[in-house]
Amino acid sequence: MSALVGLDVSIRERLRGIVGAEHYSDAAEDLYCASYDATLEQARPEAVVYPASADEISRILRLANEAGFAVTPRGSGTGLSGASIPVAGGVVLILTRLNRLLEINADDLYAIAEPGVITQTLADAVAKQGLLYPPDPGSMKSSTLGGNVAMNAGGLRGLKYGVTADYVMGLEVVLPTGEIIRTGAYPVKSVSGYDMTRLMVGSEGTLGVFTKMVMKLVPRPEHCESMLAVFADMAAAAETVSAIIRAGVIPATLEFLDNVTINCVEDFKHVGLPRSAEAILLIETDGVREAAQREAEKIVAICHGHRAAEVRRAADAAERDRIWEARRAALSALSRVRPTTILEDATVPRSRIPEMVAGVRKIAATYNLQIGIFGHAGDGNLHPTIQTDQRDTEEMARVEKAVDEIFALALSLQGTITGEHGVGLVKAKYLKDEFGEEGVRAMRAIKRALDPNNVLNPGKMFR
Ligand SMILES: Cc1cc2nc3c(=O)[nH]c(=O)nc-3n(C[C@H](O)[C@H](O)[C@H](O)COP(=O)(O)OP(=O)(O)OC[C@H]3O[C@@H](n4cnc5c(N)ncnc54)[C@H](O)[C@@H]3O)c2cc1C
Numbered sequence: 001m002s003a004l005v006g007l008d009v010s011i012r013e014r015l016r017g018i019v020g021a022e023h024y025s026d027a028a029e030d031l032y033c034a035s036y037d038a039t040l041e042q043a044r045p046e047a048v049v050y051p052a053s054a055d056e057i058s059r060i061l062r063l064a065n066e067a068g069f070a071v072t073p074r075g076s077g078t079g080l081s082g083a084s085i086p087v088a089g090g091v092v093l094i095l096t097r098l099n100r101l102l103e104i105n106a107d108d109l110y111a112i113a114e115p116g117v118i119t120q121t122l123a124d125a126v127a128k129q130g131l132l133y134p135p136d137p138g139s140m141k142s143s144t145l146g147g148n149v150a151m152n153a154g155g156l157r158g159l160k161y162g163v164t165a166d167y168v169m170g171l172e173v174v175l176p177t178g179e180i181i182r183t184g185a186y187p188v189k190s191v192s193g194y195d196m197t198r199l200m201v202g203s204e205g206t207l208g209v210f211t212k213m214v215m216k217l218v219p220r221p222e223h224c225e226s227m228l229a230v231f232a233d234m235a236a237a238a239e240t241v242s243a244i245i246r247a248g249v250i251p252a253t254l255e256f257l258d259n260v261t262i263n264c265v266e267d268f269k270h271v272g273l274p275r276s277a278e279a280i281l282l283i284e285t286d287g288v289r290e291a292a293q294r295e296a297e298k299i300v301a302i303c304h305g306h307r308a309a310e311v312r313r314a315a316d317a318a319e320r321d322r323i324w325e326a327r328r329a330a331l332s333a334l335s336r337v338r339p340t341t342i343l344e345d346a347t348v349p350r351s352r353i354p355e356m357v358a359g360v361r362k363i364a365a366t367y368n369l370q371i372g373i374f375g376h377a378g379d380g381n382l383h384p385t386i387q388t389d390q391r392d393t394e395e396m397a398r399v400e401k402a403v404d405e406i407f408a409l410a411l412s413l414q415g416t417i418t419g420e421h422g423v424g425l426v427k428a429k430y431l432k433d434e435f436g437e438e439g440v441r442a443m444r445a446i447k448r449a450l451d452p453n454n455v456l457n458p459g460k461m462f463r
């Protein structure tokens with residue numbers, strides 16, 4: 001990273017020549033807008049460019065290798081790990097002009113999109129043809145598909161449908177050295193060569209820039225049933241999650257809110273959540289009408305059998321919306337309480353959720369912090385959310401220690417440091433705790449092989 005250089009006048013001129021003067025900027029406000037994401041991290045680039053094609057991106061990366069400056073890809077900047085922050089200065093490559101939805105193929109069940117397409121735009125377009133694009137991150141109204149693929153974003157439907165990686169059939173990628181390659185295939189099956197698609201998915205803009213993506217679609221389920229189950233103790237809620245799966249039912253969605261989160265949501269949205277509950281589970285089944293209904297009945301019985309104090313089943317779309325409003329509002333509700341919100345995504349096997357929740361509570365008590373917990377119970381993907389104040393240095397020191405302990409706890413429970421938000425900047429220091437020096441060395445070797453001059457998104461993933 002230290003070998004990288006700044007942008008001199010001639011490099012800036014050549015960048016303008018590649019993208020056109022109107023798609024290049026070094027105005028302070030544009031540099032500021034490319035300097036942050038949804039974390040507390042910030043760093044300014046020296047220029048931003050808005051390329052319109054793979055060829056322009058290839059020429060920018062060839063120039064970066066020749067001159068030695070850093071290039072950081074950026075979608076909508078909604079990331080929760082600092083992965084898009086240009087810590088080495090240089091150029092930010094903003095991919096929002098590449099925003100065409102090129103094809104929806106209802107026979108072969110795929111869509112071809114450019115990376116700047118907003119996730120919700122794809123979901124809406126395929127829904128009109130009776131199809132479903134399942135990955136539904138909470139940020140889907142603003143995140144780009146390129147950002148989703150780069151971070152392997154998850155969402156509420158992860159339990160039944162999987163994450164973004166499960167829906168990427170192929171990519172067009174500009175490699176860090178400027179060559180343009182194609183990965184994957186259009187048929188549902190292909191075992192041709194190394195699985196470069198899987199390598200690229202989740203690579204956080206460090207191994208290549210995606211310029212076209214073939215995304216898998218599925219038929220839209222005919223019907224869904226939503227439920228809300230209230231628990232007076234955490235262990236009962238967690239046991240219910242395991243019991244549902246053991247009974248052979250895989251709900252589309254199985255979400256969890258703890259008591260802190262329930263009360264913040266209630267203060268904010270007044271949706272009628274029981275304030276004294278220790279935990280609630282929000283559950284949805286989908287599929288053929290009769291099957292979704294039968295599964296819902298099974299789930300209601302399991303909840304009652306596991307000491308649920310109350311189970312509400314949505315009678316109509318309005319009631320369903322009210323149930324999901326509670327989950328959609330969780331992060332915003334927790335964020336209103338203190339000036340700074342730190343959202344983590346430590347993830348454990350779902351059977352270890354009770355230990356994880358108890359451990360996070362103990363950590364909160366040890367460091368005298370308010371931590372709400374919500375998340376994708378079915379995936380074991382919890383979001384301990386710390387309500388704090390960045391300006392209070394003493395409190396932030398306690399927050400840092402608490403975060404270290406949360407990740408150590410997740411790893412001790414056979415978990416992972418990140419279920420969906422990625423490593424980026426903020427979790428780079430924990431990567432070797434998960435994979436060891438050797439594991440990280442193997443990852444670095446891949447990075448070096450594809451990016452020998454370390455120009456593409458340097459300073460991320462590894463520390
Ligand atoms: C309110 C809120 C809710 C969220 N909910 C979820 C959630 O439910 N699940 C979840 O997984 N995440 C969630 N996120 C995090 C975030 O939205 C996702 O990580 C998303 O995938 C980022 O997309 P983006 O377009 O904003 O990418 P950016 O933040 O701009 O970039 C993210 C990374 O992708 C790289 N990148 C972007 N485009 C490309 C490209 N074309 N080629 C190569 N690399 C590229 C960047 O270099 C960077 O490393 C949430 C964030 C917020 C603020």
